[in-house]
Amino acid sequence: MTTSFGAANSAIFNDPKLQIPGFNGLRPSGLISLQRTARGFSVSSSNSSINRAVSTPVKPETAAEPKRSKVEIIKEQSNFIRYPLKEEMMNDAPNINESATQLIKFHGSYQQYNRDEKGAKSYSFMLRTKNPCGKVSNVLYLVMDDLADQFGIGTLRLTTRQTFQLHGVLKKDMKTVMSTIIRNMGSTLGACGDLNRNVLAPPAPLARKDYLVAQETAENIAALLTPQSGFYYDVWVDGERIMTAEPPEVVKARNDNSYGTNFPDSPEPIYGTQFLPRKFKIAVTVPGDNSVDILTNDIGVVVVSDDNGEPQGFNLYVGGGMGRTHRIESTFPRLAEPLGYVPKEDILYAVKAIVVTQRENGRRDDRKYSRMKYLISSWGIEKFRSVVEQYYGKKFEPFRELPEWEFKSFLGWHEQGDGSLFCGLHVDNGRIKGTMKKTLREVIEKYNLNVRITANQNLILCDIQHAWKRPIITMLAQGGLLEPRYVDPLNITAMACPALPMCPLAITEAERGIPDILKRVRAVFEKVGLKYNESIVIRVTGCPNGCARPYMAELGLVGDGPNSYQIWLGGMPNQTTLAKCFLNKVKLQELEKALEPLFYHWKRNREAKESFGEFTNRLGFEKLQEWINKWEGIPESSGKFHLNLFVDKETFQAVDELAKLENKTGHQLAMEVIRNYVAAHQNGKSPESS
Structure with a gap:
């Protein structure tokens, strides 16, 4: 009998504290020996029949049923994340049941209710898009803007993982909203749930080889780890597959089962019925650019180039994660640590090997400890590396030396390197609303701009012609979108x-x-x-x-x-x-x-x-x-100076009203005006020309 991990393996292989007969610390004994092939190594089995890491061994009669969390059982019984969500979405109730609430996360949504309101709960849903590298097409941005007004609470929110969140969608409108996003080349698939989340990359549209390779790699990793069983399309567009063509190297890496990574003949070759023990986060960047908080991810991927600027391969970090639980010291935030280096043609295979190592060994009994950081913390990096190498089929090369990291905001105006400009806009807490929302739509629609979302909850307008810069600056200023120098640091x-x-x-x-x-x-x-x-x-x-x-x-x-x-x-x-x-x-x-x-x-x-x-x-x-x-x-x-800035009530009130538009105090705005005035004189300019 073959299952997708859920039964015997979940406890036997996954608890590093257990000593299991026949388990050599890496794989079940007799499972794998490595032989060199064109890509690296091949697999041969010492048993007469084929053994796979994803096959459930026959249990002795005395074996205890492994402990699993409630969510693991819901996933196993869901027919690949369909049941009972599809049925729940079709009834007239304003909410969905507990099982469906867990499953809808895989589709990119959370059920919520307004905790400010008393009495009966007013249920709604939050939708989160999946936008590798934070890339958002002109069409998709305008569609999301429309949906926020028609079906949401009138705002869009930019997240710390380069995506949109749309709040306040009612259950009766969910299929309309979801299908609209899908049909406009957007997706929410995998933006939540126990699988790979949105893959981060530097959002700057720079025409540089390293940045282009980082963004392409992020998109390929996102495609590699996208669910394949069609549950998303079955629920929201009645089974119609609306997908873009995948690069052949992605399809090849996903289907490769040279080292026992896949579930043969399964609708989900990488995930199986159980998917991952918990959410999984990946970021890709270039040396020195830490616009993605690289060390907070389960996997951090860094482009490594030669002296001529030609990308040659990737450094890999593993084991980062932020979540913890108050007053439970065994839960903790953790930084990722170096795993090794791989040549560029192997990156998808290496990432897949890491994901499968977590799939097979991450804890599934207690979700507080299900992230990969706890597996690595328990095993240590050396053991983790050796297990990943079994699934990768090669030894990792030594980690390449990197320069110091620097946070890059990409705010303000910059040359893209291809003759166009991009403009990074600060958005407080990522909340696009009111006049700002209206202005952004006007600019993006008028100039047919694509946009990108940053991991710091900001927005980048891309592909701007030089002749458009001045009118765009004027439009943005009128909408309260200020240049960085006018925003409090x-x-x-x-x-x-x-x-x-x-x-x-x-x-x-x-x-x-x-x-x-x-x-x-x-x-x-x-x-x-x-x-x-x-x-x-x-x-x-x-x-x-x-x-x-x-x-x-x-x-x-x-x-x-x-x-x-x-x-x-x-x-x-x-x-x-x-x-x-x-x-x-x-x-x-x-x-x-x-x-x-x-x-x-x-x-x-x-x-x-x-x-x-x-x-x-x-x-x-x-x-x-x-x-x-x-x-x-x-x-x-x-030596503190106290300045009485306002000599009359009317001036104070006028400045205070202006300050509120910029989310500042009257004193802060007045000090900014004074500083700018003084700086202009010191630089030899008149205040009017500055």
Whole structure:
């Protein structure tokens, strides 16, 4: 009998603590020996019949049924993610049952309800698109914009994984919305659920070989790991397959079963009926460009080029992940670590081998520990590498040396390298709404622009002719989309998850709370004498799952109660160091008590060009806590200047109204105007020409 992993293998192979007779630490004994072939190695079996890693061995009568989570059983009984979702979507109820709620995630949607409303739950659905590299065609953008108004809550949200989220879709409208996205060459398939999620890549449309290879590789990996059984099309477009042609190398890699990676004759050759133990995240980038938070992914892929700039292969990182559970120390965020190097023609086979290693060995009994980071943490990187090599069919080459990572926002105007321009636009928390939404549509529609979504919740307008630049700048400014120099530096790198009111996991506010938090941090900066152009990376989440990656921030706020947060410190501006939990259950209204002494001492005791993250790590939490405990306010001798900017009520009110349009305080806007005026004179320009 052959099954898709769900039964005996799930516990026998997957718990690294178990010592199983016949299991040699890599594969079932007698399963595989490697022989060199054209691509690397071939497989021969020492048994007379074919053994596969995906075959369920005959169980002894005394064998105990392996423990599996409820979701594993739902997947196994679902007929490849169809039942009972298809039936549930056809009835008149406003919601779907528990099994369907789990299955619809694979289709790219979550069932939600408005937690602000009292009484009966008002159910709706959030849809998340899948856009490898963040690429969105002109047609798809306009369709999503329309759907938000017709069937959503009138807003689009850009996510930290380069996708759209569409909130507030009613069950009765789901098929219309889903089929519209599909028929306009979009997809939500695999944007949620226990499978590979959206594959990240640098969003900049640069005509450089390394960037083009990174983006092409991301798209190929996304295609390789896309479900094949047709459940998505059966539910939303009555079985009609609306798919683009795949590159032949993707089809070849998916079908290759030289090393026992596939489920033979299965509608899902890589996933089987059980798919993966939990979500799986992959990012691809080029050396030095950390616009994708590369170390937070299950797999990080880095293009490696020769001295002439020709891409030769890829470095691979494995084992990153952000999710954790409050006060369960055995759950933790983790950075990916180097696995090795592969030549460019082998990248799809190597990625597939890593995914299959997690499929076969990741825990399926307790979803808190089902991410690949826990498997690697338990096994260690050496054992993990040796198991992956069995599925890959080769030894990994040594990891190639890389330059320092740098966060790149791609905001502002840039040359693409092909004669056109691109423009990166800052969008606070990724929420496109109101006048901004209307303006973006007008610009994108008028100039027929394609767009890209960044992993920092921003938007890039692509393929802009030079003659269009000035009118586009004017249109964007009128819609409140400002050039980066006019945006508070704190806002540029800040991120927040949606949290309340729609996310069922949220403990407290994030997206709705971060605008005020950033204003308060700016006010503390000014109070302690930090300059306006100074900034730190701030990320806020409403729960410990870490969707906005707060554990990589210099200041991470993680919801752990009503209006209460953990404070995490020690991340770096280039997102290469994991933060640590500094304080628990800090009430929102008391943030300044912790932040004011920290920022004051950073201003006065830092080394040259030392970031806030570097400073907190160098001093250590014990010293930081001592400063907070002894804090009695800023000494009068600190030299702080207090400026009375407004001489009359009318001026104050006018500036305050203008400031609200930019999500700032009146004081912040006034200081910006003064700084720009002074800077213009210092540069020899008149204020009117600047």
